[in-house]
Amino acid sequence: MIKKCSYVKIANNRRYDLVALHDAGLSLVESCVELLNSEWPRSHSARLHSLKKSNDSLPVCFALVEVDVCTQSSSTVGHSRIIxxxxxxxxxxxxxxxxxxxxxxxxxxxxxxxxxxTCCKKLGFTTIYLSTKDKERFYSHLGYSVCNPVVNTIGAQMQSNLGTDDNGVSYQNSLISNSITNCENSEVQKPLPTSVPTPPPSAPTPPVPPPPPPTINQSPITFQVWMKKDV
Structure with missing residues (x-):
């Protein structure tokens, strides 16, 4: 099992180590929890449980550690996972x-x-897949090309949200509530007593125009793009 891959960037005297989390200390794991939750918020316990699944037979979670070759100080500057x-x-x-x-x-x-x-190749894999919503250009520059999905569930490819009013109530419920209220407030005209002369009918009151339809804030539909690369 590949436990660490290193890359030396001479320009700024930095070394970058990719370390498997199941071979790392708790402080490195915690730094990855913080990094991942800054991008995709989850509870601390759920994220930690997910990272602790890293093992030699996959999935493997990696932390990218930046090391100053002069002072030997280090910090976590990236995370990736292979399955x-x-x-x-x-x-x-x-x-x-x-x-x-x-x-x-x-x-x-x-x-x-x-x-x-590099770790994938050393483990014997010849094809790498990934999916992205907005980084297709970045991965294209790394040699990836668009392909068909390779996982069984792709339900998260499209997202849409129904707008809400100022009170956080969905517009559908708001419209139903308004309709019921209008019906309850409408007045039913009672017949006049027979002993009183009925006044001549007046001109019909024009109907009240309906309220304008609510504006629904709908986020743009985002599609998951699948890409692959032979290594």
């Missing part, structure tokens, strides 16, 4: 790729992917 692809023993799926927001644009994402791919 098996069902029905394809020579293939692997990379997921949960993340770099701290304050460190993006420095080339760390490319280093993270290159080291993760």
């Amino acid at each position: 098996k692809v069902v029905g394809q023993p020579d293939s692997v799926l990379i997921e949960s790729v993340v770099v701290p927001k304050c460190r993006r644009g420095e080339g760390i994402g490319r280093i993270l992917m290159e080291l993760t791919e």
Whole structure:
């Protein structure tokens, strides 16, 4: 099992180590919990439970550690995870790729992917898959091309939200409530006594125009893009 891959970036005297979390200390695991939850919020216990599933036979969770070669100080600057692809023993799926927001644009994402791919190759995998919603261009520059999905569940490819009013009530419930209220407040005209002359009918009152339809804030539909690369 590959426990660590290293990449030396001479330009700024930094070394980048990709470390398997099940071979790392608790402090490194905790740093990955914080990093992942900053991007995809979950409870601390649920995230920690997920990371502790890392093992030699996959899935494997990796932490990217940046080490100053002069002072030997270090910090966690990335995370990735590899899992098996069902029905394809020579293939692997990379997921949960993340770099701290304050460190993006420095080339760390490319280093993270290159080291993760190196570990995949050393484990004997020849094809790597991944999925993304908004980083297709980034992965294309790394040699990935669009392909068909390779997992069984893709229900999260489309997302849409029904807007709510100021009180947090869905517009559908609000419209139903307004309709009931209008019916309850409408007045039923009672017949006049027979002893009183009935006044001549007046011109019909024009109906009250309906209220304008509510504005529904709907987020754009986002599709999951699947990509692959032969290594």
